[in-house]
Amino acid sequence: MRLRLYNTLHGRKEPFVPLTPGKVGMYVCGVTVYDYCHIGHARANIVFDIVYRYLRFSGYDVNYVRNYTDVDDKIIKRANERGIDSRDLAEEFIRAFDEDMAALGLDLPTMQPKATEHIPHIISIVEKLIARGMAYPADGDVYFAVEKFPSYLKLSKRNIDEMRAGARIAPGEQKRNPMDFALWKAAKPGEPSWESPWGPGRPGWHIECSAMSMEYLGETFDIHGGGKDLVFPHHENEIAQSEGASGQPFVKYWLHNGFVNVNQEKMSKSLGNFFTIRDILKTYDPEVVRFFILTAHYRSPIDFSDQNLEDARSGLTRFYEALKNADEILARNPLPQQVPCPTLTDDEREIFDKVEALEDRFVEAMDDDFNTALAIGHLFDAVRTLNRLMAANRFDECPLSLAVLKDGRSKLLRLGAVLGLFVTEPAAWLARSQSEGLAQTGVAPEEIEALIAERQQARKDRNFARADEIRDELVAKGIELLDSKDGTSWKVK
RNA sequence: GGCCCCGUCGCCAAGUGGUAAGGCAGAGGUCUGCAAAAUCUCCAUCACCAGUUCGAAUCUGGUCGGGGCCUCCA
Numbered sequence: 001m002r003l004r005l006y007n008t009l010h011g012r013k014e015p016f017v018p019l020t021p022g023k024v025g026m027y028v029c030g031v032t033v034y035d036y037c038h039i040g041h042a043r044a045n046i047v048f049d050i051v052y053r054y055l056r057f058s059g060y061d062v063n064y065v066r067n068y069t070d071v072d073d074k075i076i077k078r079a080n081e082r083g084i085d086s087r088d089l090a091e092e093f094i095r096a097f098d099e100d101m102a103a104l105g106l107d108l109p110t111m112q113p114k115a116t117e118h119i120p121h122i123i124s125i126v127e128k129l130i131a132r133g134m135a136y137p138a139d140g141d142v143y144f145a146v147e148k149f150p151s152y153l154k155l156s157k158r159n160i161d162e163m164r165a166g167a168r169i170a171p172g173e174q175k176r177n178p179m180d181f182a183l184w185k186a187a188k189p190g191e192p193s194w195e196s197p198w199g200p201g202r203p204g205w206h207i208e209c210s211a212m213s214m215e216y217l218g219e220t221f222d223i224h225g226g227g228k229d230l231v232f233p234h235h236e237n238e239i240a241q242s243e244g245a246s247g248q249p250f251v252k253y254w255l256h257n258g259f260v261n262v263n264q265e266k267m268s269k270s271l272g273n274f275f276t277i278r279d280i281l282k283t284y285d286p287e288v289v290r291f292f293i294l295t296a297h298y299r300s301p302i303d304f305s306d307q308n309l310e311d312a313r314s315g316l317t318r319f320y321e322a323l324k325n326a327d328e329i330l331a332r333n334p335l336p337q338q339v340p341c342p343t344l345t346d347d348e349r350e351i352f353d354k355v356e357a358l359e360d361r362f363v364e365a366m367d368d369d370f371n372t373a374l375a376i377g378h379l380f381d382a383v384r385t386l387n388r389l390m391a392a393n394r395f396d397e398c399p400l401s402l403a404v405l406k407d408g409r410s411k412l413l414r415l416g417a418v419l420g421l422f423v424t425e426p427a428a429w430l431a432r433s434q435s436e437g438l439a440q441t442g443v444a445p446e447e448i449e450a451l452i453a454e455r456q457q458a459r460k461d462r463n464f465a466r467a468d469e470i471r472d473e474l475v476a477k478g479i480e481l482l483d484s485k486d487g488t489s490w491k492v493k
Numbered sequence: 494g495g496c497c498c499c500g501u502c503g504c505c506a507a508g509u510g511g512u513a514a515g516g517c518a519g520a521g522g523u524c525u526g527c528a529a530a531a532u533c534u535c536c537a538u539c540a541c542c543a544g545u546u547c548g549a550a551u552c553u554g555g556u557c558g559g560g561g562c563c564u565c566c567a
Contacts, residue, residue, distance in 0.1 A: 229562070261560085302505095371508095482529055483530090491529090
């Protein structure tokens, strides 16, 4: 099955057919840089990171543009509060954004333009809209006249008359229609500004995305993404401006990700349940955060809670433990030239078939509107499959099973990478996870090792009472012991 | 008020006409000195009601419950 994606514009899933075969132009609304990013930004950016990765995995040459909106009312306000230049504030949070995205393990887009570097293009779009009678200047401002764009609200599917009833014209605005929106705002004293045919001013919100997307992707391009909350007014207005100016359809597929709730409540500053990415990463591994986000479909709401994150951590750990075990077995058992299997069991037949089918199942899930939850389900299946193979431990009698293990392991890594998962060396990831967990228990590794040695001796002496006492003592502190032929290891519960 | 979405096992979460993926948690078996880990087995008829259909969690209508957008917002 070919890729199908849910297009907000038509409210249904549609087959993905790019404008140019083999190539995809994709624009995602980045951030307005006036504060640290929160978990909602993390979700949006991770979701589109997956879209970007999967499109490339599918063989497309992707031009992925994600902007920084670095001039805006909120930036100016915040800069004034701090008594610094708005450009310095923007630069500070651009750096913070870059750090956060890198920490979350996102691939870099092909382009990351800034609004302030596209002022001439913005001005030319506004001029074109005025020339075409779709916008009008008023006292240094320029507004878009929504009634001149008949398909206005086609994305959000609202009714303009009802919208108008609730709309208000703010003091100081010169709108002819309350629904009209600013393309250009006259500068007030002390505000950053650029020269324009309407006097010094700055772009309104929305227009910068039209300018940057059309600049790098053309007047019509394939995919435009963002959070659900951007459907109205931001994306609706982008369509109006862009199509109004170019006379061409703006975007073929509109993709919108769902919200993040915190403990069942909408995340908001007033509720005090606002988590920044940097706060979260103090507690949770970035890959756990990514894993958690991808276990739900991107359009569904997700609930950020300790319970859910802990579940995600357990799940991801299961992957890494299986991968580590596979690594160890493969390191111990070099793959022979010939991999015969004189007596293939039914179990092995089933396991081999599952490993064989893994990629098809993964692709089928991802082709269905990026169903990462289902795709991860298939990967979990593969983990159980490989664990069965390892538990059977017939690598000597059936070298073929060793070859299948190797194949399954590399498939897991390759497909996981499409989701940005399992990208750390398994032993290293587990060790890190281990030491982070250990830090919370407050137990020193040397202490554990000493107790393990003492217990080993007790066991040798068949003093199981003492051996079990040691084990119970550690369990009480959150440390579990794992005995094996090769000795005793431990893990944090 | 307008527009839109959702309600699936204890928790999380896929599935949108063909008879319920997966994870976490739980029960039992194997393994183990005993455990843990791993593995095997088991564990839901899909908020409710009424329809359409040979057949519905999936479509229609209604009821109840939850949420979002309409103002800055991923």
